[in-house]
Amino acid sequence: MRARSSLLFVLSMLLVATLGVVLAGEGPEGLKPGTVTLKSAGPIAFAPDGVLLIGDPVAATVYAVATGDTKGDPEKAEYRIEAIDEKVAALLGVSSSDILIADVAANPTSGNVYLSVARGRGPDAQAVIVRTNPQGEFDILPLENVACAKAELPNPPREAGQGRFNQRALAITDLAYVAGSVIVAGLANEEFASTLRVLPYPFAEGTRGAGVEIYHGSHGRFETQSPIRTFTSYVLEGEPHILAAYTCTPLVKIPLKQLAPGAKVRGVTIAELGNRNQPLDMFVYSKDGKDYLLVANSRRGVMKISAVELSGNYNITQRIEGTAGAGFETLEGWTGVVHLDRLNSQCALVLSQNESGRLDLRSVPLP
Amino acid sequence: MSLLSCWCLPLVLLGFQAETARLPLRVTIDESPPHAVRLYGLPAEMLSALQQAEISSRDWQDVYRVEVAGSEQAQSNLPPVAGSYRVEADHIVFVPRFALQRGQPYRVRVWPNRLKGAPAAWPGLWQDVLILPDSDVAPRTRVVAIYPSSDLLPENQLKFYIHFSQPMRRGEAYRHIRLLDNTGHPVPYPFLELPEELWDPSQQRFTLLLDPGRIKRGLKPREEFGPILESGNSYTLLIDAQWKDAAGRPLIEGAAKKFRVTEPDEQQPNLESWKLRLPRAGSREALEVLFDEALDHGLLQRMIWITDATDSPVPGQVEILRKETVWRFVPENPWMAGPYQLCVDARLEDLAGNSLARPFEVDLFERVEVQSKADVRRRLFRVEP
Structure with a gap:
């Protein structure tokens, strides 16, 4: 009897252990x-x-996918991959004119780099996540039988009977994980002003998030709601903020706690990034004990703004003459940058177009 | 990494060492997608041994790979095409992860002497180039419409919709669109160039935004460069024929939209000032809504609808007429006598981006508050016998 109990105990412990393994196999929370x-x-x-x-x-929709890519030393990662567009295209069996690279992100846990790619340029283009490493090896991120979750953004056809006319499409301009939430900025092809969405993370079943309308008053008498092009998070004076750059150039700060579902928020414009220009990517980094914001722009190069300037008591509500607001430095040599991310404590990851029109991926010491 | 390391069978014992150095290799490409590439010519015994071995794609690529054909210099740095391998009775199949493309040359490289047990005389490298012919290259896509269709547009015009007869190619739109002034010179930087490009899901409708930084008053771009469009002047929106469709073919011909510019429009559309042309009960006559200005063509398709006395949507066909100033609705079933509602999403905009909910620019000192909390504005009408 005693022996049998012991056996049952061992078996049950084995079962618990096995279950534990299975649960662990489900991946992150x-x-x-x-x-x-x-x-x-x-x-x-x-x-x-x-x-x-x-x-x-x-x-x-926004998907969360466990990459399993959690080992490695991002601090040692270095990149110098020339004509990465040709290499990614070759992996996918096409020429570089038949792909589009929508975004680049460095995995902060491993130092490996992920590229969001369209193979083909028509409506039947295939979406692929391509991964590369400092050795210049490429593979395709598996998306079958992986630990994953999703959150659908509302983009419904109007009332019944109207759906067939809905040609509305959503361009997601940026997304980021910020302190337990995934924040998504978008732009619809029909309505000009789109809302920022805040999705609690991990995504719960049926998560849709709630929109936040953000106004900013950078133009004298007029205020506006316009689409956010890129954003990042930063703690300003002890309070977490979103720093958002708009399609029509203002850089705006918004306290994170104001981004409550359904809220209408007025952001504070702290700088104008210049005309004929669009901000593309941005991130915050520390160097020699000081914090800086790095912003890549479509026509105005890469700008470096010190945290001291960000915390400055700027609130542009007047018509701007010259360069008002937070001061910035346009970096020399950072040309043709189309995407930017933080690689590690020393380097930025830069995807830039070279003189021959090809895209190069490089790690560049933080300025 | 090498194929040698993962073979379980000692092929040297299989007896094909006696083969001569002449190795009659050849490759074929399947006519149907995914266009598998088949390598023939290896000795049957070797294939049989390979069939029983477990070999990863990465190891296969060391002896047999399909690559996008590039220049000699680029070739050595290009990764092989992603895919899987399978050994059949008389050949090895490479199945690409994504269907290979017509018109794209592919180089097949084989290193026979890396196969375990290969005779020393076998070549170090054998290669061939394959291409699937693409005969369908004649242009067949054209611009079918540009909205707004009016040739009189306000100075603060916000966007254009360009409709194509077939799906288009993403990633090159702004290279093929220009705005010319009345002297034929291009207006510099008139558009908001979004890297994502704003297409409908079928990629047959492109949304072109004029730079709002030069439309909104008080913004730096407008302060420095002035508005894009100026009242009293004429302009031409020009689309060149080199814009490629999804199949990579140029357009049959370019397109042009000429228009004259009037004073800026800062008035919001007002549901109460629209005229209704009512149908008779028992008929399937059209209900017509006549606006007092042109409204946004894209939004008109889905932001107006009719509900019946029970507040259920009435199914029917919508048409947008007379340069986007008339919304016409023909119900599927005859109208009943009684009350109906004209429902309008408050986000419906005019050509300058003023919606029912708010003007494009909100004046801080003469603040226009949103008139109603509801997202949908309603207007009652009755259908009489």
């Missing part, structure tokens, strides 16, 4: 085994534990 079928691949960013967030604009 909130993710369940499944298959992600991307209709399109837009902006990407990392959440904790090597979880990749993938914005799918066509499906109006």
